[in-house]
Amino acid sequence: MDNQSSFPGNVLESVTSKRFKSLAQALSFITFFTLLNFSLFAQATEEKVQMAEGLRSNGKIYVVVAVLLTVLAGLIFYVIRLDKRISRMEQQSKA
Amino acid sequence: MKYNWWKVLSIICLVYAVVAGMLLPVPARPIVNESIRNLYYHVPMWFSMMVLMTVSVIYSILYLRTSKLVQDINARFFASTGMLLGLLGIITGAIWANYTWGAPWSNDIKQILAAVALLIYAAYFVLRGSIEDIDKKARVSAVYNIFAYTMLFPTLFIIPRLYESLHPGGEGNPAISQRDIAPIMRIVFWPAVLGWTLLGVWITTLHVRVQKLNDKHILNG
Numbered sequence: 001m002d003n004q005s006s007f008p009g010n011v012l013e014s015v016t017s018k019r020f021k022s023l024a025q026a027l028s029f030i031t032f033f034t035l036l037n038f039s040l041f042a043q044a045t046e047e048k049v050q051m052a053e054g055l056r057s058n059g060k061i062y063v064v065v066a067v068l069l070t071v072l073a074g075l076i077f078y079v080i081r082l083d084k085r086i087s088r089m090e091q092q093s094k095a
Numbered sequence: 096m097k098y099n100w101w102k103v104l105s106i107i108c109l110v111y112a113v114v115a116g117m118l119l120p121v122p123a124r125p126i127v128n129e130s131i132r133n134l135y136y137h138v139p140m141w142f143s144m145m146v147l148m149t150v151s152v153i154y155s156i157l158y159l160r161t162s163k164l165v166q167d168i169n170a171r172f173f174a175s176t177g178m179l180l181g182l183l184g185i186i187t188g189a190i191w192a193n194y195t196w197g198a199p200w201s202n203d204i205k206q207i208l209a210a211v212a213l214l215i216y217a218a219y220f221v222l223r224g225s226i227e228d229i230d231k232k233a234r235v236s237a238v239y240n241i242f243a244y245t246m247l248f249p250t251l252f253i254i255p256r257l258y259e260s261l262h263p264g265g266e267g268n269p270a271i272s273q274r275d276i277a278p279i280m281r282i283v284f285w286p287a288v289l290g291w292t293l294l295g296v297w298i299t300t301l302h303v304r305v306q307k308l309n310d311k312h313i314l315n316g
Contacts (some may be wrong), residue, residue, distance in 0.1 A: 051125035059115060067115045076106055079297060083102075086304045093308055 101293050103141060108290025112136075115283045122293035126195055133289045138183035138270050141209075142278045143292035145247070147299065150215075152244035155237035164305065170240055172302040175191045176220060176295045181213045182195055196261050197267065213242045215250075234282040244266035245311040 052061065116135035124131055125307050151173035158166035162187035187207065189199035200206060255262070258288065266276040307314060 005180065016251050022109055027204075031265055039133065050128055051123050052129045065114055065117045068117065076109070079301070080296070082301050083297075086301055086308075089308055093311060 102179040102297055105290050105293030106296060108286045109294060111284060112139075112287035112290055116287065118278060119283060123278060130191060130195060131280075133187070134270070134276070135283050137184065137191055138284070139288040139291045140180045140187060140250075142288040143295050144177045144184060144271075145251075146292045147173050147180065147295050148244055148247060150296075151177060152240055155240040155244075158233060158237045162230070162234075164229070164233060164310065167237065168303055168306045168310070169299075170237060171223065172299045172306065174216060174240065174243075175302070176299045178216050178220075180212065180291070180295055181216070185209055185213065192261075202263060203261045205251075205255045205260050205262045208254055212247055212250040215246050219243050220315070276295040 106304075112135055116132055121129070121131050133275055152174060154166045154170035155164075163245060185206075188209075192201065192203075192206075193199040205230045219236060222234055223236045226235060263269060264272065269275055270284070
């Protein structure tokens with residue numbers, strides 16, 4: 001940032017003295033404001049919290065849902081099977 | 096299989112919690128980002144643990160009043176399923192903390208005291224294992240269970256509110272109060288709590304039924 005603003009100033013100063021000094025000042029003034037603008041812009045984007053928009057727009061979130069449902073289905077299937085087996089044992093012990 | 100409406104309800108709630116919890120919009124917050132959805136899976140562990148521990152202590156009190164061994168079996172397995180949910184709560188919390196607080200364990204007051212509460216319950220099972228006589232085991236552990244349950248209140252609810260915590264909502268009732276949880280999240284959160292609680296009850300009843308078969312000669316004789 002410093003190099004950018006001082007570089008044209010040095011070159012111009014070496015060519016002539018008076019007029020370009022003010023131009024260099026004007027240039028640095030402009031660069032300062034553009035940089036300020038940039039930093040403000042950066043702050044504005046930082047405030048926007050990043051969420052999984054990419055994941056959502058690509059539709060890949062459904063893959064996660066599918067995996068989770070598979071795990072859940074397996075777990076529930078297992079519990080149901082246990083339940084059935086215990087019921088059978090209970091019937092046998094009654095008989 | 097014993098068909099019960101609440102088993103079906105449990106499955107419906109759990110499937111709904113996964114689908115809606117992943118797909119419905121959530122509020123955008125810094126630091127947590129999409130991991131805010133963990134509220135649907137991490138917090139219900141603790142809520143359902145609380146419910147199961149409450150049922151467990153009720154059975155313990157019933158045992159002390161009636162001396163029926165069935166009630167001791169119930170108290171034991173409700174506590175053990177509750178313990179499982181508590182452990183899952185601690186583990187899921189550590190995973191979540193790793194990506195939001197920067198470390199799986201940051202000695203947060205709620206982390207420490209949740210661990211203390213679980214250790215107190217761990218002692219319940221150690222105590223059970225150390226007594227041979229069935230009736231003495233049932234009575235002593237029932238009394239201890241009342242102590243362990245009472246300790247849940249200072250460790251999980253009172254002391255964490257007195258200190259600063261990384262957990263949100265310490266100023267009020269976390270996850271219950273109006274301010275802490277966005278309305279859109281509540282329609283997934285509460286069914287998730289119900290679903291996990293009922294699944295916990297379901298697993299517990301399986302354990303109890305096996306134990307009843309095992310102890311048939313004692314229970315009937």
